[in-house]
Amino acid sequence: MVKKKSLYALSFYFAVALLFFFPIFFMERTFVPADVLDQDFLYPPREKKLLSLQRWDSIMYAYPTDALFNREIKRGRIPLWNPYVFSGYPVFASGQNGFLNPFNIVLNFIFTPWKAKDIFLFIHLILSGIFTFLFLMEIGLSFYPALFGGLVWSYSGLNAGFFSQGSTISVAPYLPLLLLSYEKGIKGKSLMWTGVGALSASMLFLGRHLNVSVFAFVGFILYALYRISIEVTGGNLNLKRAVLPFILITLLGVGISAVQLLPTLELSKLAELQRPPESFPMTSVQGFIEFLSITFFHPFFLGGEPAYEGAWVRIYQVNGFAGIITILLAFFLPFASHRRKWEGSFYLAVSLLFILASSLTPITTLFEWIPSFRRLNPFKLLYPADFFMTMAGAIGFESLIEEDRTLRKLLGLVAGTTFVLIVGGITLIYEAPFLSYRIKSLTNPGIFSVILSLFVAGILFLEESKKIKGPGILALSIFEIVPFAFIINMPVKTSLLKMDNNYMNELKRIAGYERVAGIEPNLSSLLQLYSPEGYESLIPDNYFIALKGKPPEDILLREPKKRMIRLEDISYEMAKLLGVRYIIGTDRVYKIPDDKLEELNYSVKGVKIYKVKGVLPRAFVISSWKKVKSWEDAISLLKNGYNPEDGVLLEEDIGECRGGGGTAEIVEYDLHRVVIRTTSYGCGILVFSDTWYPGWKVYVNGREERVLRAYGFLRSVLLKDGENFVEFQFKPKSIFYGLILSFLSLIISFSMVFGGLYGKGKI
Amino acid sequence: MVKARFKIGTIIILLAVCLIRWIVFGVELNKTAKSKWHTLMSATYFSRGDEERGVLMLEEALKGRFVYPEAYLKYGIFLLNKEQPYSALPYLEKAYLFLPWKIAIYKALADAYSMIGLGEKALDYGRIYVNSNPTFENRLWFAMIMVKARMFEDAFFLVKDLKQEQPENPLVLTIYGIILLNMGKEEDAIFWWDKALSLTKDKENLKRALKSIIPSLSDNVKVKVMELLNK
Numbered sequence: 001m002v003k004k005k006s007l008y009a010l011s012f013y014f015a016v017a018l019l020f021f022f023p024i025f026f027m028e029r030t031f032v033p034a035d036v037l038d039q040d041f042l043y044p045p046r047e048k049k050l051l052s053l054q055r056w057d058s059i060m061y062a063y064p065t066d067a068l069f070n071r072e073i074k075r076g077r078i079p080l081w082n083p084y085v086f087s088g089y090p091v092f093a094s095g096q097n098g099f100l101n102p103f104n105i106v107l108n109f110i111f112t113p114w115k116a117k118d119i120f121l122f123i124h125l126i127l128s129g130i131f132t133f134l135f136l137m138e139i140g141l142s143f144y145p146a147l148f149g150g151l152v153w154s155y156s157g158l159n160a161g162f163f164s165q166g167s168t169i170s171v172a173p174y175l176p177l178l179l180l181s182y183e184k185g186i187k188g189k190s191l192m193w194t195g196v197g198a199l200s201a202s203m204l205f206l207g208r209h210l211n212v213s214v215f216a217f218v219g220f221i222l223y224a225l226y227r228i229s230i231e232v233t234g235g236n237l238n239l240k241r242a243v244l245p246f247i248l249i250t251l252l253g254v255g256i257s258a259v260q261l262l263p264t265l266e267l268s269k270l271a272e273l274q275r276p277p278e279s280f281p282m283t284s285v286q287g288f289i290e291f292l293s294i295t296f297f298h299p300f301f302l303g304g305e306p307a308y309e310g311a312w313v314r315i316y317q318v319n320g321f322a323g324i325i326t327i328l329l330a331f332f333l334p335f336a337s338h339r340r341k342w343e344g345s346f347y348l349a350v351s352l353l354f355i356l357a358s359s360l361t362p363i364t365t366l367f368e369w370i371p372s373f374r375r376l377n378p379f380k381l382l383y384p385a386d387f388f389m390t391m392a393g394a395i396g397f398e399s400l401i402e403e404d405r406t407l408r409k410l411l412g413l414v415a416g417t418t419f420v421l422i423v424g425g426i427t428l429i430y431e432a433p434f435l436s437y438r439i440k441s442l443t444n445p446g447i448f449s450v451i452l453s454l455f456v457a458g459i460l461f462l463e464e465s466k467k468i469k470g471p472g473i474l475a476l477s478i479f480e481i482v483p484f485a486f487i488i489n490m491p492v493k494t495s496l497l498k499m500d501n502n503y504m505n506e507l508k509r510i511a512g513y514e515r516v517a518g519i520e521p522n523l524s525s526l527l528q529l530y531s532p533e534g535y536e537s538l539i540p541d542n543y544f545i546a547l548k549g550k551p552p553e554d555i556l557l558r559e560p561k562k563r564m565i566r567l568e569d570i571s572y573e574m575a576k577l578l579g580v581r582y583i584i585g586t587d588r589v590y591k592i593p594d595d596k597l598e599e600l601n602y603s604v605k606g607v608k609i610y611k612v613k614g615v616l617p618r619a620f621v622i623s624s625w626k627k628v629k630s631w632e633d634a635i636s637l638l639k640n641g642y643n644p645e646d647g648v649l650l651e652e653d654i655g656e657c658r659g660g661g662g663t664a665e666i667v668e669y670d671l672h673r674v675v676i677r678t679t680s681y682g683c684g685i686l687v688f689s690d691t692w693y694p695g696w697k698v699y700v701n702g703r704e705e706r707v708l709r710a711y712g713f714l715r716s717v718l719l720k721d722g723e724n725f726v727e728f729q730f731k732p733k734s735i736f737y738g739l740i741l742s743f744l745s746l747i748i749s750f751s752m753v754f755g756g757l758y759g760k761g762k763i
Numbered sequence: 764m765v766k767a768r769f770k771i772g773t774i775i776i777l778l779a780v781c782l783i784r785w786i787v788f789g790v791e792l793n794k795t796a797k798s799k800w801h802t803l804m805s806a807t808y809f810s811r812g813d814e815e816r817g818v819l820m821l822e823e824a825l826k827g828r829f830v831y832p833e834a835y836l837k838y839g840i841f842l843l844n845k846e847q848p849y850s851a852l853p854y855l856e857k858a859y860l861f862l863p864w865k866i867a868i869y870k871a872l873a874d875a876y877s878m879i880g881l882g883e884k885a886l887d888y889g890r891i892y893v894n895s896n897p898t899f900e901n902r903l904w905f906a907m908i909m910v911k912a913r914m915f916e917d918a919f920f921l922v923k924d925l926k927q928e929q930p931e932n933p934l935v936l937t938i939y940g941i942i943l944l945n946m947g948k949e950e951d952a953i954f955w956w957d958k959a960l961s962l963t964k965d966k967e968n969l970k971r972a973l974k975s976i977i978p979s980l981s982d983n984v985k986v987k988v989m990e991l992l993n994k
Contacts, residue, residue: 036803044807049796448784455777463770472774479781487788606811 005143006134012147013129013154016482021122029491030114031121031164033059038520042584042607043499051490058164060535062208063113064525065097070113072671073105080695081671081730084524085534086543086565087515087578087714088690092735094536095210095264098170101203114497121166127173129154135180136391140340141398144470148477149394156322158386160485167209168383174204175216175387178249179223185245186227192756194245194252198749201253206260211380215354218370219384221250222350248752255745259738266694266734268372271538273551274563322389323481324449325456325473328416329396330389335412336399344395347388354385400460401469413457420453452480499526507609511582513618513666515689517575518567518584532578535564542631542713543691547574549639572596572612577644577711579618579689583610616644619676621662621684621719625650634712648685649711654718657683662719664688672730680719686726687716695732700724794829802834817841832861840871848878866895873908882912899928906938915945933963937972949984957991 023029033052037043037059052058065082068091072079078099082091091097098104103123107116129150136146153159154172162168181197201220204213224246231242254261330351333344356363358381367373367381403409424447456476463469507516508529515530524531532547545551547565567583571591575583582600583592585608597610624647628634634649642649659682668675678686685708692709698717699705701724710716717726805820818841824834839854852875859868873889876882885908893905903925909918919942925935936959944952956973963969970992977985 045800045803048800049793050799050803051793051796451780452777455773459770459774468770468774472771475774475778476781479778479785483781483785483788487785487792606808606813 009133010130013126017125023491024118028494030494031491032063032114034496035492062165064522066113068525070108073108087532093263093267098208100206124169131173132176135176138183144474145394145397148397148474153390155481155485156386158383163489170207171213174200178220186242191752194248195749195752197249198252202256205257211376212383215381252745252749256742258741262734262738270540273541324452325477326393328453330392331416332396332412338399340395344392347392351385351388354381358382401466413461417453417457424449514581515579516582517580521564533565546635546713576615581615619664619688621664621686623659623661623684631712659683674728676726678724682721684719685716697729699727798824798831802831848875851875877908877911915942918942931962933959953987
């Protein structure tokens with residue numbers, strides 16, 4: 001019977017997702033917001049309207065990285081390094097790309113990057129629904145409430161809102177699967193389900209947003225603690241069946257993800273200035289009230305106006321819309337007499353706890369035991385808040401269709417409806433000044449939420465037949481929440497992804513290995529041009545300071561531009577050292593003076609291409625050096641006008657080096673391997689203007705030597721007299737150790753799965 | 764049977780209401796999408812130095828009922844740059860209603876109110892902007908807002924800190940001089956202006972700025988400043 005219901009549920013989620021993806025599969029469209037490839041000017045918007053509400057991260061970050069991954073996976077490898085941004089960047093270590101997600105790997109191997117992404121999203125949308133459904137059935141809910149829960153979770157604000165980025169939806173199926181595995185492990189075949197749970201936990205961490213993954217896992221921890229407490233209060237002194245699976249899932253899940261987590265931790269340590277762990281500003285009482293008003297009294301909480309692009313992205317981060325019906329159902333729980341009341345109330349309480357914690361209040365400090373918590377974005381705690389609100393809503397739904405028409409039921413519905421009325425009313429007043437043209441419209445959430453909640457409450461109280469209540473409320477939920485996702489994520493034509501452009505093609509031809517600046521950050525990954533610019537959430541401190549001059553002042557980094565390196569940040573001295581031979585300029589203000597620029601004849605339509613004079617080659621040999629105490633000192637000297645040709649600034653003592661310089665020529669340049677042919681007249685130091693990062697090894701004529709950090713942030717190596725072949729290879733130890741841990745944990749997890757399937761059922 | 768049909772009918776009506784709502788949303792969004800295109804295209808033209816087309820695009824973006832809110836901000840800033848604060852204000856205030864979290868609006872509003880002489884309002888908005896992003900440049904900008912609002916004592920302390928951070932910044936020294944002048948310390952003001960002139964690479968602009976305040980000076984100070992400018 002359960003299998004039959006599961007099949008129905010799967011068909012249902014598949015059908016809804018197919019409707020959502022109809023333009024993708026049948027109309028040559030994509031969810032990549034390609035209607036604007038470039039925020040500025042190189043690739044201006046081509047269509048006469050911009051439907052995508054997602055810009056920024058989806059197109060500036062996710063798509064270029066996906067394109068890089070797609071190219072490389074087709075060559076049979078996972079990219080660990082991206083040479084096209086930040087003068088070289090440990091892209092694998094950023095942990096935001098899902099490079100080890102098996103779906104991602106297989107799909108990108110077969111399809112184009114946008115098709116792979118779209119299919120990935122499709123699969124995960126269905127999986128998030130079905131896994132949530134199975135979990136809710138497992139905890140005893142009936143068909144319609146379970147189906148409701150899966151639907152709401154899949155299409156709720158924080159999943160639909162970041163859909164084209166793919167970050168939250170890549171995590172969405174695995175939280176309910178984790179809870180399902182744990183629940184099944186407690187009740188029955190604990191060995192197998194603990195193995196499945198470990199694999200689910202690892203899929204959580206191997207998603208596209210580590211911050212969200214960590215917080216989702218915290219949700220699992222709270223759930224496990226709740227279940228353990230149930231076992232204890234139920235008089236079960238054998239806690240092994242609840243505690244042991246939890247410990248094993250955690251250890252093995254983290255173990256399997258070690259190959260990703262270790263490099264990310266390494267990068268995080270080298271990028272502390274951007275998100276320093278010490279500071280964590282707590283909001284004032286006024287700020288907290290303002291936050292609550294944005295969370296609970298903003299139109300978006302009730303499914304309001306999504307047209308303010310920047311606004312709704314922020315609101316999604318703040319609200320996590322789960323639907324008015326969900327709120328109504330969840331808030332009924334404290335009044336329920338149903339046996340699930342306490343469980344549902346627990347979910348509601350946890351959701352509220354996460355909401356309050358996300359707003360930087362003293363409650364936020366309750367979560368400081370999470371590793372590096374003070375460096376994470378606390379607003380993302382709304383992700384598990386959304387999930388638990390959905391669970392509470394599903395249980396409320398179950399309670400309401402089971403319960404008879406009683407005074408308590410009436411009071412509960414009145415309370416929930418009153419809450420929505422108050423919120424709706426305040427929203428109506430609050431929004432009136434800037435939604436005056438829609439004040440009497442159904443699109444005004446203050447009006448719509450009131451109508452919907454009154455009708456829903458009426459149906460739930462007055463209707464006796466479960467056969468009408470169940471499907472009726474479900475149908476209303478579909479119509480309430482699913483179109484939201486449709487509107488937020490408008491697919492655009494795949495033809496917009498084409499980047500043919502005469503002067504860019506010409507620039508690519510002439511640039512070769514030379515660096516180019518003035519391209520929108522990360523677009524260089526798509527164009528395969530080497531750039532010192534970029535946009536990432538963690539940038540190695542030494543590179544950041546070298547280019548920007550100081551750490552970002554906004555600790556919580558609300559302004560994305562603070563996590564960018566752009567042409568405006570690059571001084572002539574840095575351009576010279578980094579080998580930035582060409583810049584693309586418009587009327588923007590930039591630091592490189594006009595007398596250092598020579599305009600080339602590729603300029604067109606207000607876009608000028610300049611050659612920068614006096615720039616050092618990407619690789620050069622120099623025979624003098626100076627010792628500095630630290631990378632900070634080296635960068636400080638450069639900022640104060642030190643001429644890099646006067647001598648390499650090194651933090652280690654290399655002894656005497658006498659020579660007449662030399663020549664260097666890049667013979668081969670691959671992602672993880674660079675070969676440079678050098679000739680040194682006496683002792684020399686080869687400086688290669690790619691960023692220094694642990695994991696880069698160097699071989700001179702086949703023999704391993706030390707990579708010296710030059711000028712505080714670049715790579716160099718000592719050379720002997722004569723001709724030398726220098727090979728830089730990227731072999732980070734963090735990935736090596738992570739692989740060992742991951743492999744061992746995987747073996748154990750799979751053994752548990754198969755051992756549980758065919759042999760002994762319990763741990 | 765009738766009762767069941769009535770109940771089902773109610774649900775169907777409600778479903779229809781939901782559907783209508785989303786269709787209306789979609790239509791509104793579609794219209795806003797056109798406004799958004801025009802706004803982004805205006806940014807493209809402005810960045811390429813084609814101001815005429817940039818403005819045309821902005822004006823298109825502002826037509827109709829469904830305006831992409833950023834268009835209000837961009838047009839307001841454009842008018843401010845053309846020194847038309849009275850024209851800019853309605854757009855900036857509309858932008859503020861739609862995008863109260865966008866910090867650039869506060870700077871623009873502060874500039875607009877400062878230009879029309881409403882110092883207090885300029886300070887209110889300016890304070891929010893500079894507190895959100897207290898870079899050297901922003902604090903210097905806020906110091907100028909304070910000076911224009913004649914809050915010389917408060918400005919003095921701010922500029923003193925800025926002077927400590929960058930003791931040879933000619934703009935800082937110039938503002939410092941203006942503040943000292945208004946606090947009755949004319950000789951000190953001339954001293955710092957002299958230093959600013961010796962440090963600046965853009966002497967003409969600085970001289971022009973100092974010339975503009977000559978009418979407000981006392982006679983003997985006027986003479987000294989004229990001597991300074993004629994050096």
